[in-house]
Amino acid sequence: MSRYWMARYKSILFAVAGIRTFFSKEVHGRLHLILALIAISLSFLCGLNALEWLFILLSLTLVIVTEMFNTCIERIMDYLNKNYDPRIKVIKDVAAGAVLVAAIFAIVVSAVILLPKLFDLVF
Numbered sequence: 537m538s539r540y541w542m543a544r545y546k547s548i549l550f551a552v553a554g555i556r557t558f559f560s561k562e563v564h565g566r567l568h569l570i571l572a573l574i575a576i577s578l579s580f581l582c583g584l585n586a587l588e589w590l591f592i593l594l595s596l597t598l599v600i601v602t603e604m605f606n607t608c609i610e611r612i613m614d615y616l617n618k619n620y621d622p623r624i625k626v627i628k629d630v631a632a633g634a635v636l637v638a639a640i641f642a643i644v645v646s647a648v649i650l651l652p653k654l655f656d657l658v659f
């Protein structure tokens with residue numbers, strides 16, 4: 537394998553290690569993983585079409601990716617300054633807000649797609 541492809545291969549391994557760290561060591565990472573698995577299980581139960589699957593997976597991915605960046609921003613801020621700083625408050629609050637926006641989108645998508653199908657299954 538050339539040096540270029542060896543370097544690319546190592547980059548992918550580092551990225552996979554980052555994903556594993558997020559889902560195993562971060563409380564919010566574990567929580568999002570559990571919620572995503574529940575949503576995916578319900579989606580299988582409901583028998584979604586291709587477009588519905590794409591929306592569900594897009595919304596779950598968006599929540600997880602924003603939470604990963606939010607975690608990074610929190611870590612950087614805590615590394616730079618542990619003390620209260622109004623500028624850090626703005627940075628952390630906006631990053632957390634991004635997760636909330638993605639989470640609201642995921643809730644709306646799940647409610648629109650899954651709720652009617654679950655209702656049909658139960659009643």
Ligand SMILES: Nc1ncnc2c1ncn2[C@@H]1O[C@H](COP(=O)(O)OP(=O)(O)OP(=O)(O)O)[C@@H](O)[C@H]1O
Nearest residue numbers: 564610617618619620621622624625626628629632
């Ligand atoms: N150094 C700081 N200066 C100012 N405000 C801060 C600071 N650290 C945290 N905050 C405030 O507290 C909120 C929560 O921050 P924190 O880093 O505890 O996030 P968290 O979601 O509780 O993360 P975790 O549970 O992973 O530690 C921030 O959104 C911000 O409003």
